[in-house]
Amino acid sequence: MTDHNRRASLRSRPAPRARPGPRADAVILYSVGRSIPRSDRNDLEVLLNQFHASEELQARCKTVEINARQYLSLDLDEDLGQRYKATILIPTGKYLAVYFGSLERARLGEEDTLNHSMAQGKLDFKYELIIDGTPRRGDTHPGRLQLVNHCCEPDNNSVCEEWSCPDTGLTAFFLRSVRDIPPDVEVKFPYQKPTFKNGVQVYPANHFWKEALALPSVRKGWHLVQCNCAGTPGHCPNGCLLYTSDAADE
Numbered sequence: 110m111t112d113h114n115r116r117a118s119l120r121s122r123p124a125p126r127a128r129p130g131p132r133a134d135a136v137i138l139y140s141v142g143r144s145i146p147r148s149d150r151n152d153l154e155v156l157l158n159q160f161h162a163s164e165e166l167q168a169r170c171k172t173v174e175i176n177a178r179q180y181l182s183l184d185l186d187e188d189l190g191q192r193y194k195a196t197i198l199i200p201t202g203k204y205l206a207v208y209f210g211s212l213e214r215a216r217l218g219e220e221d222t223l224n225h226s227m228a229q230g231k232l233d234f235k236y237e238l239i240i241d242g243t244p245r246r247g248d249t250h251p252g253r254l255q256l257v258n259h260c261c262e263p264d265n266n267s268v269c270e271e272w273s274c275p276d277t278g279l280t281a282f283f284l285r286s287v288r289d290i291p292p293d294v295e296v297k298f299p300y301q302k303p304t305f306k307n308g309v310q311v312y313p314a315n316h317f318w319k320e321a322l323a324l325p326s327v328r329k330g331w332h333l334v335q336c337n338c339a340g341t342p343g344h345c346p347n348g349c350l351l352y353t354s355d356a357a358d359e
Contacts, residue, residue: 142241145213160279163274170281180197180205192295193257204283204285205296206253208253209253214237215236226243227242227282257284260298264297284296
């Protein structure tokens with residue numbers, strides 16, 4: 110079977126150009142996961158080498174690493190788990206975290222089983238790609254975005270920003286402070302925003318990395334739940350609702 114028949118792309122990207130791989134000291138955000146078919150693993154490795162070789166990406170990642178060590182401390186809360194708090198005052202506009210994980214083949218219902226995943230789309234592959242960022246034991250890399258908790262606007266003090274690689278189409282996710290964060294205050298950002306479609310409110314999925322207008326409405330087998338913004342029931346300043354699968358509550 111030819112590559113043309115095996116693949117279909119929803120997102121175009123430039124034809125690959127011969128480029129050196131990432132430097133030895135490069136920050137590696139993504140690895141090839143076990144769910145990727147063997148026939149695609151080499152192509153994905155080439156794609157990741159080009160992605161991690163980006164000077165702009167590496168400059169952002171190095172900034173995050175420096176800032177995370179300077180401004181963040183990892184704290185353990187009995188209810189919320191691991192979280193980041195400000196060690197010293199964090200000025201507005203600082204990049205503090207970036208998302209790490211393995212690129213995996215998305216499967217139907219995957220969102221029901223993964224607590225930490227990010228959507229990458231199809232790229233040149235016929236299946237959807239996600240980043241499984243489930244924290245691994247022993248992973249102590251500073252500035253892991255998946256350890257930052259949620260808080261809806263306007264009570265958040267940071268936001269998630271996307272950076273897209275022009276050579277590969279892959280996206281990196283960075284956390285940036287949007288106001289000064291005093292010492293010992295937890296760093297939090299909004300997962301998503303509700304939106305309206307044809308005058309009807311649409312409730313986003315629990316995937317904050319997609320644009321609100323691109324998110325699906327509530328479907329069969331799912332139900333709405335109240336947002337426990339900042340970990341406190343009823344605290345959400347917007348009265349937001351999220352939706353979750355019926356199976357998740359069984």
